[in-house]
Amino acid sequence: MVGSCLFLRIILFVGVLGCRVNGLGVNWGTVASHQLPPKTTVKLLKDNGILKVKLFDADNTILDALAGTDIEVMLAVSNQELKTMTDFDKAKEWVKANVTKYTNKGGVNIKFVAVGNEPFLKAYNGSHINTTFPALKNIQNALNDAGVGDTIKATVPFNADVYDSPDKNPYPSAGKFRTDIFATMKEIVDFLAENKAPFIVNIYPFLSLYGNDDFPVDYAFFDGGKSIVDSVTGNKYTDVFDANYDTCVSALKAAGHGDMPVVVGEIGWPTDGDKMANTANAFRYYSGLLPKLAADKGTPLRPGSYIEVYMFSLFDEDSKSIDPGNFEKHWGIFTYDGQPKFPMDFSGKGENKTLVGAKDVKYLPKKWCTVNPDATDTSKLAEKMQFACNKSDCTSLGFGSSCNKLDGNGKVSYAFNMYYQMNNQDDRACDFQGLGKVTTENISQGTCNFLIQLEPPPPPPQSSSSSGSSPDSKSSSSSSSSSPSSHAYPSLSASLVGLAFIAVLTFMLV
Numbered sequence: 190m191v192g193s194c195l196f197l198r199i200i201l202f203v204g205v206l207g208c209r210v211n212g213l214g215v216n217w218g219t220v221a222s223h224q225l226p227p228k229t230t231v232k233l234l235k236d237n238g239i240l241k242v243k244l245f246d247a248d249n250t251i252l253d254a255l256a257g258t259d260i261e262v263m264l265a266v267s268n269q270e271l272k273t274m275t276d277f278d279k280a281k282e283w284v285k286a287n288v289t290k291y292t293n294k295g296g297v298n299i300k301f302v303a304v305g306n307e308p309f310l311k312a313y314n315g316s317h318i319n320t321t322f323p324a325l326k327n328i329q330n331a332l333n334d335a336g337v338g339d340t341i342k343a344t345v346p347f348n349a350d351v352y353d354s355p356d357k358n359p360y361p362s363a364g365k366f367r368t369d370i371f372a373t374m375k376e377i378v379d380f381l382a383e384n385k386a387p388f389i390v391n392i393y394p395f396l397s398l399y400g401n402d403d404f405p406v407d408y409a410f411f412d413g414g415k416s417i418v419d420s421v422t423g424n425k426y427t428d429v430f431d432a433n434y435d436t437c438v439s440a441l442k443a444a445g446h447g448d449m450p451v452v453v454g455e456i457g458w459p460t461d462g463d464k465m466a467n468t469a470n471a472f473r474y475y476s477g478l479l480p481k482l483a484a485d486k487g488t489p490l491r492p493g494s495y496i497e498v499y500m501f502s503l504f505d506e507d508s509k510s511i512d513p514g515n516f517e518k519h520w521g522i523f524t525y526d527g528q529p530k531f532p533m534d535f536s537g538k539g540e541n542k543t544l545v546g547a548k549d550v551k552y553l554p555k556k557w558c559t560v561n562p563d564a565t566d567t568s569k570l571a572e573k574m575q576f577a578c579n580k581s582d583c584t585s586l587g588f589g590s591s592c593n594k595l596d597g598n599g600k601v602s603y604a605f606n607m608y609y610q611m612n613n614q615d616d617r618a619c620d621f622q623g624l625g626k627v628t629t630e631n632i633s634q635g636t637c638n639f640l641i642q643l644e645p646p647p648p649p650p651q652s653s654s655s656s657g658s659s660p661d662s663k664s665s666s667s668s669s670s671s672s673p674s675s676h677a678y679p680s681l682s683a684s685l686v687g688l689a690f691i692a693v694l695t696f697m698l699v
């Protein structure tokens with residue numbers, strides 16, 4: 190893709206303008222009951238010119254699919270593995286099995302190893318406070334020992350709640366790492382600097398807005414309307430992303446590393462599951478973000494600088510925990526089946542372009558589960574619906590969501606269908622003691638899509654296998670929902686800086 194882009198640039202003489210946002214990355218999470226084959230996903234990435242991916246573990250089937258491509262990869266040591274990685278020998282084994290095994294010619298273009306995922310989130314109650322730095326050190330030292338440390342850097346993707354500004358001075362220039370973790374943050378950033386590794390932070394303006402009706406909506410986006418002025422630097426902020434990013438820059442500066450590169454590990458906007466989560470808002474968000482990135486606008490504290498970002502996320506993931514909110518399963522720029530949700534122009538020129546959808550997607554047959562119109566005793570409908578929802582995904586039914594307008598029976602049918610699809614259209618999963626019925630008629634209504642799930646992969650050859658990677662949803666939907674992949678806990682992140690600003694904003698709106 191780089192080649193053809195360059196070619197276009199030459200023939201069209203668009204020299205100075207980039208063909209796309211420089212090095213736009215995406216998070217590829219796997220907490221879904223049904224997933225596209227990794228090779229299909231890799232094709233999707235290539236078709237859309239996505240040159241960087243961030244993973245939440247070191248899934249070998251995904252790495253195999255990425256082998257031989259130019260796509261830059263960030264692998265991850267999961268939070269559960271952090272403790273084990275405090276043992277240097279274990280870290281060396283990890284690097285050998287999951288990194289150097291793939292770095293041969295024609296292998297995987299690994300650039301980063303993420304050590305943990307938002308390990309210092311307040312919701313974790315300090316569980317990873319003593320293991321993250323030793324794990325980081327061991328992984329980087331193992332990379333160095335293996336001779337790949339010059340090109341592969343270990344770092345830690347942090348939630349934005351590792352830093353904040355004091356209430357009495359709630360401005361980006363006053364940013365500092367949280368006092369309860371300052372000592373370990375200082376050790377970590379010193380070590381990152383020594384190894385020329387970047388600082389990674391996840392920034393979520395959506396979460397500033399979520400559940401916070403006082404937050405000025407326009408300030409979450411990039412199209413102006415509201416702004417605040419930092420009383421110390423005089424810098425004007427027109428969006429919470431810049432304010433948050435600069436709070437991070439200030440926190441690094443206060444820790445002695447004002448020049449450290451900052452990578453945004455996750456950024457995005459969900460499209461369902463909340464009144465603010467819809468495709469119109471996601472479209473508005475990315476329509477502001479992408480041109481800003483393409484123009485290398487930077488932020489007031491780092492003007493004119495390139496910002497490396499990984500969009501969150503590639504697909505909707507129906508098995509994610511909804512502890513943070515119903516929107517958590519809907520962060521994809523693509524639907525669960527790899528289809529674009531709204532126009533996006535990766536060139537950053539803001540044109541009305543559609544992303545390329547996944548090709549040759551294999552679906553289950555066109556069959557849905559609905560409420561049986563002939564059922565007489567309907568007293569158990571509510572209970573059966575609750576059961577179906579508990580074991581599948583009803584996050585689109587809530588207030589402000591895409592299926593909220595369905596009538597009572599429509600909602601029950603929606604729940605029944607989700608459960609039926611989750612269970613690969615097993616007839617028994619549409620029985621509900623006679624209350625459910627299979628239909629071949631598409632019962633979607635308006636904005637509410639009654640989906641057909643993806644065909645599950647063929648079962649592994651040996652029946653004795655217990656790898657747990659099979660998407661047999663009955664077991665995986667509950668077990669994988671506790672998976673740590675992607676922020677499964679309330680991300681206070683952006684809302685911190687956001688919240689701190691509210692008081693100020695009330696007085697300072699320009």
Ligand SMILES: *[C@@H]1O[C@H](CO)[C@@H](O)[C@H](O)[C@H]1NC(C)=O
Binds near residue numbers: 267
């Ligand atoms: C490699 O990574 C996988 C998946 O993240 C993990 O389960 C496995 O234990 C790692 N291998 C070693 C030898 O540590």
Ligand SMILES: *[C@@H]1O[C@H](CO)[C@@H](O)[C@H](O)[C@H]1NC(C)=O
Binds near residue numbers: 312313314316
């Ligand atoms: C953190 O503590 C709270 C309250 O004590 C508890 O509800 C929660 O489950 C804990 N979380 C973790 C990840 O240990």
Ligand SMILES: *[C@@H]1O[C@H](CO)[C@@H](O)[C@H](O)[C@H]1NC(C)=O
Binds near residue numbers: 318
């Ligand atoms: C981390 O270490 C400190 C100091 O040794 C100790 O007080 C604390 O309990 C430890 N935390 C965990 C989660 O192990």
Ligand SMILES: *[C@@H]1O[C@H](CO)[C@@H](O)[C@H](O)[C@H]1NC(C)=O
Binds near residue numbers: 532541
């Ligand atoms: C974008 O293009 C599609 C068709 O290609 C059209 O339906 C849609 O209205 C356009 N949207 C805008 C905002 O121009």
Ligand SMILES: *[C@@H]1O[C@H](CO)[C@@H](O)[C@H](O)[C@H]1NC(C)=O
Binds near residue numbers: 572573575576579
């Ligand atoms: C659904 O889950 C809730 C909470 O876990 C539980 O209390 C309830 O009994 C479940 N309902 C059904 C019908 O399974």
Ligand SMILES: *[C@@H]1O[C@H](CO)[C@@H](O)[C@H](O)[C@H]1NC(C)=O
Binds near residue numbers: 631634638
């Ligand atoms: C069912 O209908 C909806 C809306 O009319 C449409 O978007 C969807 O693609 C259809 N599903 C199938 C499997 O044909």
